[in-house]
Amino acid sequence: VASIGSSFGDRNNITAAKIWLEEYNTEAEKVRPEAQEASWTWNTNITDYNNRLKLEAEKKKSEFDKRSYNQTLNWDWKNFTEINAKRQFYKIADIGESVLPTDKFQQITKAKSNMQSVYSKARVCNKPGDQDPSKCYPLNPTLENIMAKSTDWKELAWAWEGWRNETGRKMPDDYEKFVELANEAAGMNGYTDNGDYWRSWYETENFEKQMEELFIGLKDLYKLLHAYARKKLKERFVGHPFPDSGQIPAHLLGNMWAQSWGNLFTLLAPYPGKPLDVTEMMREQNYTTRKMFDLSEKFFTDLGLDPMPPKFYNDSMLDKPEDGRDVVCHASAWDFYNRKDFRIKQCTQVTMDWLITTHHEMGHVQYFLQYKDQPVVFRRGANPGFHEAIGDVLALSVSTPKHLKKINLLRPNQNPDDEELQLNFLMNQALKKIAFIPFGYLIDQWRWKVFKGETKKDEYNEDWWNLRCKHQGVSPPVQRFNTDFDAGSKFHVPNNTPYIRYFVSYVIQFQFHKALCKEAGHNGPLHKCDIDQSTEAGNKLAAMMKLGSSKEWPDAMEAITGQRKMNVSDLIEYFAPLEDWLKKEVKNETLGWDDQCGRNFTIPTPPPTSPPTTPTPTPQSSTVKPTS
Ligand SMILES: C[C@H](N[C@H](C(=O)O)[C@@H]1CCCN1C(=O)[C@@H](N)CC(=O)O)C(=O)N1CCC[C@H]1C(=O)O
Numbered sequence: 001v002a003s004i005g006s007s008f009g010d011r012n013n014i015t016a017a018k019i020w021l022e023e024y025n026t027e028a029e030k031v032r033p034e035a036q037e038a039s040w041t042w043n044t045n046i047t048d049y050n051n052r053l054k055l056e057a058e059k060k061k062s063e064f065d066k067r068s069y070n071q072t073l074n075w076d077w078k079n080f081t082e083i084n085a086k087r088q089f090y091k092i093a094d095i096g097e098s099v100l101p102t103d104k105f106q107q108i109t110k111a112k113s114n115m116q117s118v119y120s121k122a123r124v125c126n127k128p129g130d131q132d133p134s135k136c137y138p139l140n141p142t143l144e145n146i147m148a149k150s151t152d153w154k155e156l157a158w159a160w161e162g163w164r165n166e167t168g169r170k171m172p173d174d175y176e177k178f179v180e181l182a183n184e185a186a187g188m189n190g191y192t193d194n195g196d197y198w199r200s201w202y203e204t205e206n207f208e209k210q211m212e213e214l215f216i217g218l219k220d221l222y223k224l225l226h227a228y229a230r231k232k233l234k235e236r237f238v239g240h241p242f243p244d245s246g247q248i249p250a251h252l253l254g255n256m257w258a259q260s261w262g263n264l265f266t267l268l269a270p271y272p273g274k275p276l277d278v279t280e281m282m283r284e285q286n287y288t289t290r291k292m293f294d295l296s297e298k299f300f301t302d303l304g305l306d307p308m309p310p311k312f313y314n315d316s317m318l319d320k321p322e323d324g325r326d327v328v329c330h331a332s333a334w335d336f337y338n339r340k341d342f343r344i345k346q347c348t349q350v351t352m353d354w355l356i357t358t359h360h361e362m363g364h365v366q367y368f369l370q371y372k373d374q375p376v377v378f379r380r381g382a383n384p385g386f387h388e389a390i391g392d393v394l395a396l397s398v399s400t401p402k403h404l405k406k407i408n409l410l411r412p413n414q415n416p417d418d419e420e421l422q423l424n425f426l427m428n429q430a431l432k433k434i435a436f437i438p439f440g441y442l443i444d445q446w447r448w449k450v451f452k453g454e455t456k457k458d459e460y461n462e463d464w465w466n467l468r469c470k471h472q473g474v475s476p477p478v479q480r481f482n483t484d485f486d487a488g489s490k491f492h493v494p495n496n497t498p499y500i501r502y503f504v505s506y507v508i509q510f511q512f513h514k515a516l517c518k519e520a521g522h523n524g525p526l527h528k529c530d531i532d533q534s535t536e537a538g539n540k541l542a543a544m545m546k547l548g549s550s551k552e553w554p555d556a557m558e559a560i561t562g563q564r565k566m567n568v569s570d571l572i573e574y575f576a577p578l579e580d581w582l583k584k585e586v587k588n589e590t591l592g593w594d595d596q597c598g599r600n601f602t603i604p605t606p607p608p609t610s611p612p613t614t615p616t617p618t619p620q621s622s623t624v625k626p627t628s
């Protein structure tokens with residue numbers, strides 16, 4: 001391959017360059033599948049042996065990337081007039097962490113592997129009330145279920161604090177090492193830091209400013225929901241005074257990270273007598289994991305989109321293995337970049353939440369299928385937010401009472417057009433979509449500052465809580481210390497997956513939904529739209545996905561919505577009926593919270609002997625003093 005460049009000698013020979021691009025693709029379709037396969041083997045069976053194979057395969061891929069970068073120097077591609085070829089060269093030359101010399105590349109992959117292993121193997125012991133204190137519990141399914149269902153303050157605090165002790169607290173050194181080397185790689189590739197590199201994927205001027213404007217546009221809606229939830233949680237947890245600075249203790253929201261409040265539906269539904277108990281309906285109908293996937297796949301194929309390849313179900317891991325091996329349970333979708341292998345790995349439970357997650361992951365696989373004939377470097381979302389939005393857009397239709405009725409997941413005696421049921425439905429959606437907004441925004445606000453060097457290691461946790469208290473309006477239920485690293489308790493930080501993509505997705509998925517509903521001929525309120533079986537809508541979505549990342553994302557956005565900008569107006573339109581209801585509900589409440597978490601809330605340096613690992617009654621923080 002190297003010979004083609006030099007023999008032609010002419011750096012502007014587009015014909016030779018295109019031949020080289022073909023060769024690159026052929027080789028990439030061998031090297032990447034091998035790296036993916038080794039990563040898959042480790043993710044589905046976490047052992048030292050599989051870890052070594054994974055690191056070896058990653059090293060091999062990084063060497064291929066380095067070689068390819070060097071060969072791009074044979075061409076003056078930055079001055080090519082053919083945009084498509086120029087864009088391919090640009091992406092081939094942008095090799096991320098592979099740019100590091102081998103020893104540093106191995107250090108960064110080791111640091112990441114350590115953190116991923118800690119996260120995925122973590123178990124929490126000493127459960128209050130357990131006879132056997134040495135009994136330990138994993139996040140999936142046990143701690144997740146406790147956070148979702150328990151109304152016992154202490155039990156929730158045990159799970160919340162225990163999870164952070166067993167994950168984040170064990171990561172700061174590795175994370176600091178990762179940051180240092182990721183920044184070094186970004187610098188070698190011409191970026192100011194790793195955050196600058198991550199933001200470059202959006203190809204958007206003042207991207208940070210644009211994100212801030214979208215966030216500001218959604219703050220009022222979030223404050224209404226926050227005030228309502230806080231009011232009702234104070235009633236549920238009477239006797240446990242909430243911080244007078246206005247935050248909600250972070251362990252009460254039905255989720256380990258307070259990122260989705262759907263599990264509070266029975267507490268927060270406007271009309272509790274009209275439940276949307278899809279989980280119960282699924283269980284009554286003996287739903288299996290496979291039935292959940294078949295349901296999701298059918299929604300895609302009824303839109304005229306692609307079915308899953310035959311190998312998909314055989315090669316995927318859709319349930320938590322029962323043979324005791326350690327796996328990465330966190331759901332994910334995998335493209336093996338060989339146009340044949342596409343998989344999902346998740347530890348599915350039979351619940352509505354998991355039916356939504358199944359659609360989310362199937363959305364990723366559908367995108368893989370639609371762009372599989374693009375050059376390898378274009379097999380990405382138009383921007384990362386697009387990839388996150390596909391499954392969610394379909395789930396916006398699946399979740400409607402009208403669609404639930406169609407698939408027999410609505411109680412037979414319930415009328416999907418009942419306005420009170422519709423308001424309950426909107427509340428359910430708000431608890432997932434509006435509640436998520438500040439969380440989706442703040443994770444990379446924190447990481448961008450760390451990459452910029454504005455947040456040093458001994459400030460990691462203080463800065464994390466500054467953002468959580470300021471933007472999300474939640475506070476820690478127990479004292480936090482500088483030796484804690486609560487950011488590390490969220491999968492995407494040890495797993496090094498950027499997060500602003502989900503914030504972008506939660507905004508644009510409503511723009512896509514609005515446009516596809518129009519295409520499907522929907523009339524009436526946006527939240528009642530179900531695009532099911534509309535091949536016109538499906539064709540628009542497919543046409544956009546087929547582009548992959550071959551065009552800049554405004555072109556892809558235009559292909560669906562006719563617009564070229566992200567905006568929050570469609571999300572706000574969708575929730576308008578609920579916003580009116582919320583305004584009445586909280587008219588006697590003080591909206592919002594102080595920027596800081598409670599009086600003299602600081603992250604002190606821990607006492608000489610680091611805080612007890614077994615959660616004996618830890619000192620309650622100044623912000624939360626349970627009377628009991
Ligand atoms: C459950 C979901 N898992 C991710 C996802 O599906 O995005 C996984 C893990 C990280 C990346 N990933 C992938 O599968 C990628 N290979 C997809 C791609 O190809 O880009 C997830 O983390 N979500 C969903 C809602 C918010 C967030 C959360 O749960 O906080």
Ligand SMILES: [Zn+2]
Binds near residue numbers: 360387388
């Ligand atoms: Zn995703």
